[in-house]
Amino acid sequence: MVFSMPSDVLNRFLKYVTIHTTSQEDVKTIPSTKRQFDLAEILVQEFKELGIVDITLTDKCYVIATIPSNLVEEEAKKVPVICFLAHLDTSPEEVGANVKPQLVKNYQGGNINLPGSTDLVISPEETPVLLKFVGSDIVTSDGTTLLGGDDKAGIAAIMASLAILRSNPEIKHGTLKIVFTPDEEVGRGVDGLDVASLSANYGYTIDGDEMGVLESETFNAAGGNIHITGFNCHPGYAKGKMINAIRILADIIQNFPINESPERTEAKEGYYHPYETYGSVNEVKLKFILRDFDYEELQAKIRRVEAFTDDIQQKYPESKIKLSIKESYKNMKYKIDEVPEIMEYAEEAIIRSGIPVIKKAIRGGTDGARLSYQGLPTPNIFSGALNFHSKKEFVPVIALEKSVETVINLIQIYVEKSLE
Numbered sequence: 001m002v003f004s005m006p007s008d009v010l011n012r013f014l015k016y017v018t019i020h021t022t023s024q025e026d027v028k029t030i031p032s033t034k035r036q037f038d039l040a041e042i043l044v045q046e047f048k049e050l051g052i053v054d055i056t057l058t059d060k061c062y063v064i065a066t067i068p069s070n071l072v073e074e075e076a077k078k079v080p081v082i083c084f085l086a087h088l089d090t091s092p093e094e095v096g097a098n099v100k101p102q103l104v105k106n107y108q109g110g111n112i113n114l115p116g117s118t119d120l121v122i123s124p125e126e127t128p129v130l131l132k133f134v135g136s137d138i139v140t141s142d143g144t145t146l147l148g149g150d151d152k153a154g155i156a157a158i159m160a161s162l163a164i165l166r167s168n169p170e171i172k173h174g175t176l177k178i179v180f181t182p183d184e185e186v187g188r189g190v191d192g193l194d195v196a197s198l199s200a201n202y203g204y205t206i207d208g209d210e211m212g213v214l215e216s217e218t219f220n221a222a223g224g225n226i227h228i229t230g231f232n233c234h235p236g237y238a239k240g241k242m243i244n245a246i247r248i249l250a251d252i253i254q255n256f257p258i259n260e261s262p263e264r265t266e267a268k269e270g271y272y273h274p275y276e277t278y279g280s281v282n283e284v285k286l287k288f289i290l291r292d293f294d295y296e297e298l299q300a301k302i303r304r305v306e307a308f309t310d311d312i313q314q315k316y317p318e319s320k321i322k323l324s325i326k327e328s329y330k331n332m333k334y335k336i337d338e339v340p341e342i343m344e345y346a347e348e349a350i351i352r353s354g355i356p357v358i359k360k361a362i363r364g365g366t367d368g369a370r371l372s373y374q375g376l377p378t379p380n381i382f383s384g385a386l387n388f389h390s391k392k393e394f395v396p397v398i399a400l401e402k403s404v405e406t407v408i409n410l411i412q413i414y415v416e417k418s419l420e
């Protein structure tokens, strides 16, 4: 690799995290918070400084830039158009205003103290992965806010990669699309994006997780609710009349297997998760979700819920129990597997960066899942951010650098493989 490292990724990252971009749940408009434009506008300016002219900032706060190929036209046509994505917002689960990043130089093991907090430390006991980064500089917050490495580390990695391309014109690349999205953390990151108009072949989100991580799997997901109608009357004179919906709910809850719950599963295990209920004798509502990496297994879980709801309806014929279940997203693996080179090239890019590939499955949703089903197969590459959505969030600087290196390698691998 001949390009000049280190990149300016750390400086960019330290700048982006100070900009408050927390998104908000239960807001109908996109973006959910206007403040996300503050970072979007800075990025537009930085694209211009990098000599990129084809930039759009949409009224929904999507920043979209096109970097034309620097190959001769005949060759450029053979190289797929790759889209790199990262998200502007940070999680509403933790404070994201007034982030004051702390740079811990040459971490030597042990606890990392957070200067703004007397009771929080980042410890190897709690976060063993920290010990992989002995000798690296590490960025944390001051302990009063999250850091925002999720996903400003991803944005910084992409912008630093573009800066490298600009100062190293000998690095050949196909047409590149860059998309920065709002509202990923509230599950609406692609709601306002016209995926087809990007005319990209493959996408990669650069979002979160440990150095070396490559993710192409998400759960298959379904969600539903159960509505139980009871009948209330004076409890002193209720014999033979009252139908207590709360007692019926208790029976139903028994049937969601406890060993297949979020609190008892990990890695590739699926779960049943009743997560919200409210009600009275007269009426109870229950919301639940079902998750499984295997689509057939998800179907089996759906059938199981249908079956036990049916049984309980039989047991309480005087009540009315209404079940509805809807599938919400599908494992993106099925789409990504259709084009094996997406993962092969990404793996090779990570290996060329001199680090081992860690293949993981995402136990949650990701924009990549929805993009993959809208015609843009999109796995996720690490940005290096760890402990995200927390005041104990941190980003090892080496991981930031490796994320940049991986992006540059990937861009070159697409050129090499397409022209060979």
Ligand SMILES: [Zn+2]
Residues within 6 Å of the ligand: 087, 150, 151, 184, 207, 208
């Ligand atoms: Zn993220």
